[in-house]
Amino acid sequence: MEKTNAVPGDYVELSLVNRDYQGMLLETPESEKGIVLLKLDSGYNIGFVKKEVIEVKVLKKFSEKKEELEIKKDSGKPNVAMIITGGTIAARLNPRKGGVDWLDNPESLFKFYPEIFNLVNVSKVEVPFMKASEDMDFKDWQKIARVAVKLLNDPNVKGIIITHGTDFLHYTSSALSFFLRNLNKPVVLTYSQRSIDRASSDANLNLQCSAIAAISDIAEVMIVGHASENDDFCFAMPGTKVRKLHTSRRDAFKVINGKPFAKVFPDKIINVSEYNRRKKGKVKVDAVFEEKVALVKIYPGQNPEILDYYSKEKYKGIVLEMSGLGHAPGRRARNSWIRKLAEIQKKGMIVCATSQCINGRTEPRIYSNGRELLETGIIYLEDMLSETALVKLGWVLGHKDWAKNRDAVKAKMLENVAGEISERLES
């Protein structure tokens, strides 16, 4: 490789014998001195042997512009409050690492995408913490709920937007669906799959559509994000019926066993299904949570003794992500789960069942394995998602008065509290 004036962060073109590559030059790690690292537009890092690089052309110098907060106030537009919690949507590429870092100043995400100000007036910004969503737990969901309720009960706020990491966004949307009772206004969670300084970022459309959803009539907790890989419109998806289904695509979130509330464009919203409407009255927070709940995915030949572990560790409830209509290895299996499941439930453990098929409803009455599992006392959660089920179980068991009574827990788990159970279609 020739001498070059390119520095990490510059957008460059590398010429090799057979092909040219464009991307952001990254710092070469200490351990790989002979390598040139490039971040391609696709987001992937690729390494080249220095000797094989014929030329490095700088296409655009890196500018580490100082990020300054400059929220334009416009009282003529509807007021929307924002809660920034971290995630890729509040991160930018660090050319020294090839990965992304949080924005030093969270509000500077507006610098990248000022279009949101054409739609709404961002009247308040709260930053309870900056985290990747996989680092969050129920205490973070509680913090967000407490910040959210103040904003929702402020008559000058029309709706709220929460920006969030993607990995466990659907857990937070479930938690807020249960925690925020008597919801009066839209609570929109949004994200980006690619950091906001990248040309291919999905943040802009998601933020604009979130603004439209936040001032809409939909008084629900929802995730708003790309409806397809095209950068044209978003879906507003029910907070308890949505799941991250792709590691990298912009339309990573899909509604499962249900329909979006609406199609959302940067300039309009088209309703698709039923929802609760905006109303008067105060939102209440009911954010109790029993930490000792677990999610266990069943696989062939799995040893049921794992249940003893949870029992010994004083877990109060388990969601079993079962096979098909809701099965685990039964009496004819080498490692039957039936006896152990009966045993731990007798000792007081609450066991719920969802399906690892993701789509469709559990139905334990069709096959003998299902019937025998049902007889042990397992609560089959209809078509509830496993992730939603775990959150709901923690929430239900967090209520001391419900938790002391097995029947009350069962009744609550099977009550459709926040859209988490779809109506059974009789056909």
Add this chain to the structure above:
Amino acid sequence: MEKTNAVPGDYVELSLVNRDYQGMLLETPESEKGIVLLKLDSGYNIGFVKKEVIEVKVLKKFSEKKEELEIKKDSGKPNVAMIITGGTIAARLNPRKGGVDWLDNPESLFKFYPEIFNLVNVSKVEVPFMKASEDMDFKDWQKIARVAVKLLNDPNVKGIIITHGTDFLHYTSSALSFFLRNLNKPVVLTYSQRSIDRASSDANLNLQCSAIAAISDIAEVMIVGHASENDDFCFAMPGTKVRKLHTSRRDAFKVINGKPFAKVFPDKIINVSEYNRRKKGKVKVDAVFEEKVALVKIYPGQNPEILDYYSKEKYKGIVLEMSGLGHAPGRRARNSWIRKLAEIQKKGMIVCATSQCINGRTEPRIYSNGRELLETGIIYLEDMLSETALVKLGWVLGHKDWAKNRDAVKAKMLENVAGEISERLES
């Protein structure tokens, strides 16, 4: 309810005040004397209060016809061998229970669907066991492999069809993909989601398309089943890239991170993607398996001490089904997984990572959590499915000579042995 001559098993019409219902009359359980139970055509059981039923009309009497094996031999057609292992495709409704039971005589499934004999000559039928697939484990996969290899190495057999339960069918298809080395002929796994005595059964199309696939040029382990809810054609899906994604729909199986090999109709096959072709040579069985492997799905706030349990129980390998691109709670989480993961790997545990997003590729280098997890030694399995990964890990660790060397295990896990890893598209 008036007196009626209807008996359990009869197909009846119940008249209520507002509506009529048709279905199979089921036996009323002892505990629910005042109830009439009906199995609707949709497969769901519905109960009516006897007093509210105005009339019961028998539309078709139940006939418990004696099932006799009558396999029509026709040496003019290509020979296909069948392995019957249980599952719904080898079950029929038991009107006394409202559930299904195995066929007394497994081969009698041909009585229900003789159309397969128009296409092929079923020259051999093997029944190693009759099980629901959720009751199976690696020993059953080994049994099937041993039966299959004999049939595949018989020059008079053109291909084989394995009928199987649906719940864990994709585990068996993965296992056979690794166990059957140097595959020379088609190995078709098929199923039905509804028992074969129901009008809506999907068995007929699946069996016919399986016959077409079994005499095709595709020398791969594949699942053949409905491509959509319509009863018109099937997909032949790669055994390591397929997953049950719906609890009840006929098109429950979907190819993930890949393409079907072919579209299969009852009278033709249309190739869709690359595959290995039929060839000379003997198939070898390499069906070793290390039983001490586990699959663990990560959720927010999860306590990493579960890893100590697996360590104490002398597990040799774990597949972690992680969030997003391949994350678990990191250093900024209340319960970080980093230290514990480093610790158990130092002690010799093999830890692999897949994504619970199901679709897309893992990529640990983009975020700091991913990079720190990668540094602990975790093997990121590209776009491999979690279910396939668990089977492959058991298979790889079953090889004593590979298992004693960490690098050899890693190399094997990242080698594309049976189509389980897609090529990375550089874009």
